[in-house]
Amino acid sequence: GAVVSQHPSWVICKSGTSVKIECRSLDFQATTMFWYRQFPKQSLMLMATSNEGSKATYEQGVEKDKFLINHASLTLSTLTVTSAHPEDSSFYICSASEGVNTEAFFGQGTRLTVV
Amino acid sequence: GNSVTQMEGPVTLSEEAFLTINCTYTATGYPSLFWYVQYPGEGLQLLLKATKADDKGSNKGFEATYRKETTSFHLEKGSVQVSDSAVYFCALSDSNSGYALNFGKGTSLLVTP
Numbered sequence: 001g002a003v004v005s006q007h008p009s010w011v012i013c014k015s016g017t018s019v020k021i022e023c024r025s026l027d028f029q030a031t032t033m034f035w036y037r038q039f040p041k042q043s044l045m046l047m048a049t050s051n052e053g054s055k056a057t058y059e060q061g062v063e064k065d066k067f068l069i070n071h072a073s074l075t076l077s078t079l080t081v082t083s084a085h086p087e088d089s090s091f092y093i094c095s096a097s098e099g100v101n102t103e104a105f106f107g108q109g110t111r112l113t114v115v
Numbered sequence: 116g117n118s119v120t121q122m123e124g125p126v127t128l129s130e131e132a133f134l135t136i137n138c139t140y141t142a143t144g145y146p147s148l149f150w151y152v153q154y155p156g157e158g159l160q161l162l163l164k165a166t167k168a169d170d171k172g173s174n175k176g177f178e179a180t181y182r183k184e185t186t187s188f189h190l191e192k193g194s195v196q197v198s199d200s201a202v203y204f205c206a207l208s209d210s211n212s213g214y215a216l217n218f219g220k221g222t223s224l225l226v227t228p
Contacts, residue, residue, distance in 0.1 A: 006158075034215050043204070043220040044159075049213050057213070093159065095216070104216060106151075108158035 002028045004096050006107025013084055013114055021079045021110045023094030029074035030096035034104065035067075038091040047092075050077055084114040117142045117212055121205045121219035128195055128226050136190040136222045138179075138205035146209040148172075148181050148188040149216065153202045162190075162203070195226045 003026040013019050023033060032051050036044040048064075050056040050071035058064045066088075068080040077096070081088055091111050095104040121138040128134060140146065150162040150172070163172030168183035177192045188205060205219040 032214070036216075036218075041220075043218040044216075046212075046215045046217070049215050095159075097214070103161060103164075104214075105161075106159040 002026075002096075002105045004030075004094065004105045004107045006094055006110055008110060009108055010111040011113070013112070015085055015114055016083055018080055018082045019084055019112060021081075021092055021094075021112075023077045023079070023096065023107050025075045025096045025105070028096075028098055028105075030077070031074065031099050032097050033071055033077040034095045034097075035069060035077075035079050036093045036095070038093060038109070040091075044093060047079075081112065084112070086114045088112065089114045117146065117207060117209065117217045119205050119207055119217055119219035121203075121222055124202075124221070124223040126222060126224045128224070130197055130226055130228055131194045132226075134190070134192040134195045134199075134224070136203055136205075136224070138188045138190065138219060140186050140188065140205075140207050142186075142207055142209055142211075144209040144211050146207040148179070149206045149208070150177070150179055150188070150190050151204040151206060151218075153204065153221075155201070159204070195224070197226045197228055200224055200226045 005024045035047045048056045048058045056069035071077040093109040094107045097104040118141045147166045149164045151159045152162045163174040165172040165181035171180045206216040
């Protein structure tokens, strides 16, 4: 299947700093990318949907000013956690698909720890 | 709104045992249904899917049938292997969700020799 690369796989940052997570589709053009958050022993919760060249659509309860999503090209989307706090520590996962209702391929995830 | 409920884990089985992981869903439209697997230290991988009622998805000996009448998509395998130890997620997507995936909480499976 297609490959989605997510970087970094883990990051530790100080409270108050910002962290950028990249999600790249390596061998296909990702019209749509999704960002999820996974708490320990819980399910993946959709944070936002981004379509290339458009503003991201955020799920209810997700702060768009805190979780900045950019999808400027068909192969790259970024999630920036601004002014991170310990409660933002989590596992963030992206997925990418070529189009509507096509298979979504997942990145390996990023473990963010804010200290 | 859409939701997915799957059985709580962890599930511990001996090698060659029969596996069933239950999954039921609630959806307002006509969703596609998926099972994803997450092996230790790896990302999510699509295991199988079904896009309409009565479809059966299958892969690597795993099967699941889309049952609209019972709103279920139970995962089964006749004989599990140690290498099947992983976390399994049931999920759905439809046009109402912009085709984003709505996941169940995941079921951890441990297969012992």
